[in-house]
Structure formats: C-alpha cells, structure tokens
Amino acid sequence: MQRILATLLCGALSGFSANPIYARSAHVKVQRIHTSVVKLDGVDMRVRWDPNLPQGQLDMRVDRLRAPSVAADYKAVHWRCTLSREAWRTWRCAGPISMPGHAAANFSVDFQPVGLDLELKQGESAIRLQRRSKTPELTEVELASLPVEWARAFIRQSWEDGQIDTGALNGKLSIRSPASGGLTVQGPLALTHAKLHTRDGGLIAENVSIDGRLNFERRNNTSLVSLSGTALGDMLVGTTFLSIQNTPGRFNISARSNPAGWHIPQFAWADGATLSATGHLDWTAKGAENLDVQFQSADARALRDRYLSGWLAPLGFTDVELTGGLNGRVWNHGAEAISYAIKLNDLNIRQPGERLDVAGLQGQIAISQSDPVESRLRWQHASLYGLQFGAGDLPFISRNGELSLRAPAAIPVFDGRLRFDTLLIRPPQATRSFGLQFSLGVENVDFGAFSQAIGLPAFRGRLNGTIPNAVYENDILTLDGGLNLDVFEGSVAFSALSIERPFGTAPTLVTDLDLDKLDLLRLTEVLGFGSISGKLSGQIHDLRLIAWSPVRFDSALYTVKVPGVKQRISQRAVQNISSVGGTAATSGLQAKALALFKDFGYSRIGIQCRLVNSVCLMSGLEGDARSGSGSNSFTILQGAGIPRLTVVGHNRRVDWPVLVERLKAVAEGDVKPVFEH
Numbered sequence: 001m002q003r004i005l006a007t008l009l010c011g012a013l014s015g016f017s018a019n020p021i022y023a024r025s026a027h028v029k030v031q032r033i034h035t036s037v038v039k040l041d042g043v044d045m046r047v048r049w050d051p052n053l054p055q056g057q058l059d060m061r062v063d064r065l066r067a068p069s070v071a072a073d074y075k076a077v078h079w080r081c082t083l084s085r086e087a088w089r090t091w092r093c094a095g096p097i098s099m100p101g102h103a104a105a106n107f108s109v110d111f112q113p114v115g116l117d118l119e120l121k122q123g124e125s126a127i128r129l130q131r132r133s134k135t136p137e138l139t140e141v142e143l144a145s146l147p148v149e150w151a152r153a154f155i156r157q158s159w160e161d162g163q164i165d166t167g168a169l170n171g172k173l174s175i176r177s178p179a180s181g182g183l184t185v186q187g188p189l190a191l192t193h194a195k196l197h198t199r200d201g202g203l204i205a206e207n208v209s210i211d212g213r214l215n216f217e218r219r220n221n222t223s224l225v226s227l228s229g230t231a232l233g234d235m236l237v238g239t240t241f242l243s244i245q246n247t248p249g250r251f252n253i254s255a256r257s258n259p260a261g262w263h264i265p266q267f268a269w270a271d272g273a274t275l276s277a278t279g280h281l282d283w284t285a286k287g288a289e290n291l292d293v294q295f296q297s298a299d300a301r302a303l304r305d306r307y308l309s310g311w312l313a314p315l316g317f318t319d320v321e322l323t324g325g326l327n328g329r330v331w332n333h334g335a336e337a338i339s340y341a342i343k344l345n346d347l348n349i350r351q352p353g354e355r356l357d358v359a360g361l362q363g364q365i366a367i368s369q370s371d372p373v374e375s376r377l378r379w380q381h382a383s384l385y386g387l388q389f390g391a392g393d394l395p396f397i398s399r400n401g402e403l404s405l406r407a408p409a410a411i412p413v414f415d416g417r418l419r420f421d422t423l424l425i426r427p428p429q430a431t432r433s434f435g436l437q438f439s440l441g442v443e444n445v446d447f448g449a450f451s452q453a454i455g456l457p458a459f460r461g462r463l464n465g466t467i468p469n470a471v472y473e474n475d476i477l478t479l480d481g482g483l484n485l486d487v488f489e490g491s492v493a494f495s496a497l498s499i500e501r502p503f504g505t506a507p508t509l510v511t512d513l514d515l516d517k518l519d520l521l522r523l524t525e526v527l528g529f530g531s532i533s534g535k536l537s538g539q540i541h542d543l544r545l546i547a548w549s550p551v552r553f554d555s556a557l558y559t560v561k562v563p564g565v566k567q568r569i570s571q572r573a574v575q576n577i578s579s580v581g582g583t584a585a586t587s588g589l590q591a592k593a594l595a596l597f598k599d600f601g602y603s604r605i606g607i608q609c610r611l612v613n614s615v616c617l618m619s620g621l622e623g624d625a626r627s628g629s630g631s632n633s634f635t636i637l638q639g640a641g642i643p644r645l646t647v648v649g650h651n652r653r654v655d656w657p658v659l660v661e662r663l664k665a666v667a668e669g670d671v672k673p674v675f676e677h
Contacts, residue, residue: 024050025046025047025048026046028044028046039064039066039067040062040065041064042064043060044060044061045058045061046059055082055083056084057081057082058082058083059079060077061077061078061079062076062077063076072153073153076099077097078099079095079096079107081094081095081096081108081109086110089112090112090113091109092110092111094106094108094109106119106120107120114134115130116129116130117129117130118130124145125144125150126146127141127142127143127150128142128144137177137179138175139174139176139177140172140174141174142171142173143172143189145168145170147166147167147168147169148164148165150169152164161200162196162198162199163199164194165197166193166195167192167193167194167195167208168193168194170190170192171188171189171190172187173187174186182217183219185216186214186215186216188213189214190212191208191209192209193207193208193209195208196208203235203237204236205233206234207234208231208232210227210229210231210232210233211229211230211248212229212230212251214227215227222256222257222258223257224254225255225256226252226253226255227251228250228252229250230248230249231249231251232246232248232249236310238287239314239428240307241309241310242306243305245305247271249269249275251268252267253267254266254267260285261283262283262284263282264280264281264283265280267279271306272299273297273298273299274297274299274301274302274306274307275295275296275303275306278294279291279294279330289332291331291338292330293331294327295328295329296325296326296327299325300322300324300325300326301321303322304320304321314433314475315434317356319351320356321348321351322347322348322349323350324347324348326342326345327343327345329341332369337401338429339367339368339370340366341366341375342364342366343363344363344365346361346362347361348360349361354383356383356385357383357384359380359381360381361377361378361379362378363375363377364377365377366396367401367402367427368399368401369400370399370400371399372397374396374406375396377393377394377396378392378394379391386453386455387413387414387454388414389412389413390411390412390413392409393409394423401426402425403425403426403427404422405420405424413450414450414453415444415445416442416444416445417443418440418441418445419441420438420439421440423437423438424437426473434473435471435472436471436473437469437471438467438469438470439467439468440470441466441467442463446463447459450463459487459488459522459523459526460525461488463486464485464486465483466481467479467483468482472502475500475504476500476501477498477499477502478497479497479498482496482497488522490515490518490519490535490536491515492513492515493514493516494512495511495512495513495514496512497509497510497512498511506547507545507548508545508546509544509545509548512541512543513539513540513543514538514539515536515537515538515540517560518537519535520532520534520559521533524573529572529576530569530571531568531570532569532573532605533565533568534559534560534561534562534566535560535562535565536560537558537559537560538557538558540554550611550656551611552612553609553611554611555608556606556607557607557608558605558607558621558622559602559605559606567602568600569602569645570598570599571597571598571599574637574645574647577647600643600645602638602645603638603640605621605638606620606622606636607649609659611656614656614657615654616653616654617652618649618651618653618654619652620634621636621638634652635648635649636648
C-alpha cells in the first residue's frame with residue numbers, strides 16, 4: 001500500500017512540489033497495480049489545487065481493490081479527500097470513502113518519508129494501519145469497536161462453515177507478510193457481544209465475549225492458530241448447552257489446519273472449581289473426531305447452570321441441585337460415538353419438593369462403544385417423590401454404547417425391597433435420545449408406610465407386584481407388560497400403561513386398571529368413609545390423566561360375593577355412598593328407624609361413572625330394574641336382611657368438579673343422607 005500510494009501521489013504531486021505556483025491539476029490513470037499486500041485494478045486519480053488555497057482536492061476511483069491476506073475484496077471504490085501538505089515531503093488526505101453495499105466512512109492517509117498511516121472510521125468504529133519504510137513486511141493494525149462484518153471475509157478464510165452475525169472487535173495486531181510469502185498475525189484481540197453459528201446449526205452461540213492473545217500463521221496452505229485468554233457467553237453444541245455467565249473461564253487452544261478441517265493437539269479450559277478440562281481433537285465437517293478429554297469438577301454446584309442444562313432439561317431436572325465432585329474422561333476414535341468414564345466423589349443430587357434426593361453417590365459410570373467395561377454405582381440413601389430407599393449398589397457392564405446390570409440388584413424400600421431384574425440405559429448420542437428399559441419386582445413392602453409417603457392414608461398390609469417390562473424413550477414411559485400389584489388382599493392390574501413427559505410439563509398418563517376382590521374393610525377403615533366389609537372388583541378403563549388430574553375414564557366398581565366373607569355396611573358409609581351418588585335416598589325403611597342401627601347387611605353395591613367433557617355419567621347396579629332406560633334414577637346399594645336398605649341415586653349427570661367436591665366432603669365427614677319416605 002505504501003508503495004502504491006507513493007507511486008500515485010508522487011506522480012500526481014510532483015508538479016506541485018516542483019512548481020506549486022503554476023500547477024492546478026493532475027490526472028493519473030493506472031490499469032493495474034499489484035503488490036504482495038494489495039491489488040488495485042482500474043485506478044483513476046485526479047488532483048486539483050488552487051495555488052491561492054492551502055489545500056487541494058483528491059478524487060480517486062478504483063474499479064476493484066483486493067487485499068488477499070485479509071480477504072478484502074471491494075469494487076467501485078470512491079474516495080474524495082482534502083489534500084494538504086503538513087511538512088516537507090509529508091502529505092495528508094482525509095475525506096469520505098464509499099463502496100456499494102457498505103455504509104459511508106471516513107478514510108485518511110498520512111504519507112510521510114518514514115512510512116504511511118491510514119485510518120478508516122465510521123462512528124465509534126475505526127481501523128488504523130501503520131506501515132514503516134524500514135519494515136515493509138510489517139503492518140500494525142489497531143481495531144476499535146470494529147463490527148465483525150468488516151472482518152467476516154477474513155474470518156471465513158479460517159472458518160469456512162462458520163458465520164459471525166454480530167459482535168465487535170478490539171485489539172492491536174502485528175501483521176507480517178514478507179515478500180517470500182506467508183502471513184503472520186499476532187497481538188491482543190477481543191471479541192465482544194458476538195452472535196455466531198455454523199451452517200449446519202451444529203453450533204450456535206450468543207453473547208460471546210472473548211478476550212485473549214492471538215497468534216496466527218499461514219504458510220504453504222497450512223494455518224497455525226493459538227489463542228489464549230478468557231471467555232463468556234452462551235453456546236449450544238448439539239444437545240450440550242454451555243452458559244458461562246458473570247465469571248469468565250480461562251482457555252488455551254492450539255490448532256493446525258489440514259484438508260479435513262482442523263487438528264487441535266491441545267486445549268485447556270479452567271472454570272474455577274466448577275470444571276477444568278484438557279484434551280485434543282480433530283474438528284472436521286462431521287464434527288469432533290478423535291476426541292480425548294480429561295475433566296474434573298471439585299465443586300459441582302454450578303455444573304447445572306453452566307454446563308448441564310441442555311442434558312437435564314429433557315429429563316425434567318431443570319431445578320436439580322448438585323453438590324460434591326466428579327472427574328472423568330470422554331473420548332472417541334475417528335467419528336465413532338463417544339465413550340466415557342465418570343468417577344463420582346460423594347456427589348449429591350437433590351430436587352426441591354422432595355421429588356428426588358440421592359446422597360453420597362460413589363463409584364464409576366463407564367460407557368464403552370467397543371469392548372465390555374465393568375463399573376459400579378453406590379449411594380447411601382435416596383428418595384423419589386417421598387419414597388424412601390436405602391443404600392444401593394448397582395453393578396454395571398457397558399458395551400455398544402449401552403449400560404446394563406451385570407446381575408439383578410435389590411434396593412431396600414419400606415421394610416421390603418425393590419428388585420431390578422434387568423436395567424438397560426442408552427445414553428443420548430448422535431441422533432439417538434436417552435432411553436431406558438427395565439423390569440422389576442416389588443417385594444413385601446410396608447403398604448402403610450408406602451401409602452403415607454405418597455400422601456395417602458396409612459393402609460394396612462404388604463405390597464407386592466411386578467413390572468415385567470418398562471421402556472422409556474422419546475420422553476414416553478411405556479409398561480409393555482403392565483403393572484401388577486397385590487394389595488388389600490386382592491390385586492390391581494394396570495395394562496396398556498404409558499406416561500408422556502413423566503418428568504416434564506403436563507405429564508399425561510393413559511392406562512386400563514382392573515381390580516379383583518379387594519378387601520373393602522381394609523380399604524375403607526382408614527379413609528374416614530365408614531366401614532364396609534366384603535370384596536370389591538371392577539375396572540377403570542380408558543383412564544387418561546393430564547398433570548395427574550383425570551380428564552377421561554369409564555369405570556364400574558361393584559362388590560362380589562365370596563363364601564365366608566360378610567357383607568355389612570356402616571351407617572356412616574351409607575351416608576357417604578348417598579352423597580357420592582348425588583341426590584340420593586334410602587327407601588324401605590323410615591328415616592327415624594335408620595338411626596337405630598349402626599350397620600346393615602347388603603346384597604350388592606355398584607356404582608359406575610363415565611367421565612366425558614368434565615361430566616360424570618353415573619349409573620348403579622347392573623341389571624337393576626330402577627336403572628332402566630329413560631330413568632334418571634339408579635340403584636347403588638341393595639340391602640339384605642332386616643332392616644332392608646336401598647340407596648338410590650337421582651341424577652345421572654354430575655359435573656366432575658361437583659363430584660370431586662362431594663368426595664372431599666366425604667373425606668371430611670361433612671355429609672348427610674337424604675331420606676325418601
């Protein structure tokens with residue numbers, strides 16, 4: 001540039017210098033000027049200077065201006081400036097410069113015997129270049145609030161797939177471009193408030209600020225880059241979301257270009273006690289290959305917000321709290337899926353509201369893509385939605401990117417145990433999302449303690465059951481073999497059971513539920529419902545819960561006669577059944593006489609409800625004459641013996657919220673029967 005301007009200015013100004021009184025104008029046209037730094041094609045420069053004025057005017061047009069070393073390529077460049085002579089052989093010209101597609105800026109040149117100073121300024125943004133005659137291969141560049149758009153072409157040379165959308169550059173760089181070839185760029189460089197992405201969307205970053213020192217060298221089509229400093233910002237890489245806010249992390253990275261992309265033989269990241277990592281990788285069009293990273297977190301409290309939110313959010317663990325520490329290694333070979341081994345050091349996992357609490361996690365989790373690798377996970381105690389588990393010890397083996405139990409394992413729970421017959425975990429990788437498959441058994445669990453833990457009354461008895469096969473994938477939990485529970489001396493079977501978003505927003509449960517000969521006395525004695533002896537069967541089919549509230553089901557509950565089992569119902573239970581059945585009545589007995597007895601014999605009890613559009617369509621006993629077509633009445637209870645009691649419902653359509661309120665009133669003991677005389 002210095003030689004170009006020297007040639008042009010000297011040609012145009014020589015007349016002024018030699019004979020300033022008589023020279024008024026000069027016109028220079030040059031077809032092509034090419035140097036190792038810059039190439040100008042179609043140069044047309046005119047100089048006019050009134051001898052009576054201290055300043056002249058320069059008008060310069062360039063058909064095309066190129067600076068390959070910084071990827072600059074501009075067409076139809078027009079610069080008009082005021083030319084002045086500052087001292088002997090020292091000239092200055094400053095004025096607006098314009099290029100199609102770019103905002104107008106001011107451009108100034110100081111041409112001195114010792115060298116050349118240039119400044120391009122637009123508002124607060126400026127780029128200043130300085131070249132000296134003694135060091136023609138060196139250009140000193142100062143960047144001040146320079147929009148990254150100005151350097152986009154230069155950045156694309158080193159990062160072809162990347163796009164920096166916004167941001168500003170500040171720094172002082174020394175650029176050497178010797179005549180023998182090659183290019184080096186060195187100096188402090190800061191990028192602030194940048195927004196960038198790759199073409200394939202594999203990397204998206206916002207609010208990125210990097211303050212570091214750059215060393216860049218390009219020779220023989222090979223580029224070497226080293227950059228060290230601090231970094232802040234949000235970055236999404238695949239499913240990994242990094243949010244480095246407030247306190248920056250320190251980094252150091254070296255890279256060498258190759259035909260496939262970049263070889264990064266060394267990188268290091270230090271984020272206080274939260275995370276430190278070192279490693280190497282190759283970055284190609286396919287992403288990270290030959291990755292090998294060693295990492296350590298001495299204090300895991302900030303891991304969730306700064307590094308793990310992208311992994312935890314799909315699992316519903318956005319508010320999980322981590323304490324303790326961990327370390328490990330992540331690696332792959334070529335482009336194959338990632339293997340890793342993570343050692344846990346007294347790691348604690350807790351979610352508010354007692355949803356999840358795992359304390360004292362120890363051991364190692366290893367995921368192998370090739371040869372089988374064994375690992376073991378232990379904890380001191382755990383709880384899930386109020387269910388308390390004892391110490392656990394799970395032996396694992398990993399192959400083909402999956403983690404499975406080496407042998408069945410049992411976890412203590414409420415004086416019984418939860419037995420995992422199988423457990424298979426598929427960590428997310430590439431396009432595969434997290435998956436889980438297991439089968440388990442519930443053995444001899446204290447049903448009273450269990451029911452209290454989930455907010456139910458303290459029922460008596462022990463709980464046993466099995467889940468033959470459960471699968472969780474794509475945020476849906478499906479129990480292929482259903483869920484079978486032995487409870488209340490009978491059984492409850494869930495079939496076609498699935499839960500969408502079990503850990504997310506508005507979980508949705510769908511299932512069919514069948515009851516077989518449950519002991520009504522066990523069921524009612526702790527509900528404040530009054531006592532009923534006998535056996536209860538029935539079904540709740542097509543059950544659909546959204547956010548754990550029913551929106552649809554078709555139910556029928558009825559008593560079944562079992563030899564040797566009495567069928568008696570207390571007066572209070574009669575009242576409560578009457579209330580649940582709507583405006584109910586008793587018949588066959590005077591109201592005053594009812595009060596004389598504490599309980600009654602019954603032949604059958606049955607109630608049905610089909611919930612549709614928040615309305616419960618109710619009916620009673622199957623085959624009862626009162627419940628015929630067109631009747632708004634239905635029989636809920638048929639008495640037996642003396643006194644003989646019948647409970648009748650008189651409203652088949654009941655708003656679901658109203659029915660829920662009735663059930664609440666039953667639970668609170670605030671109901672009274674209506675007697676039919």
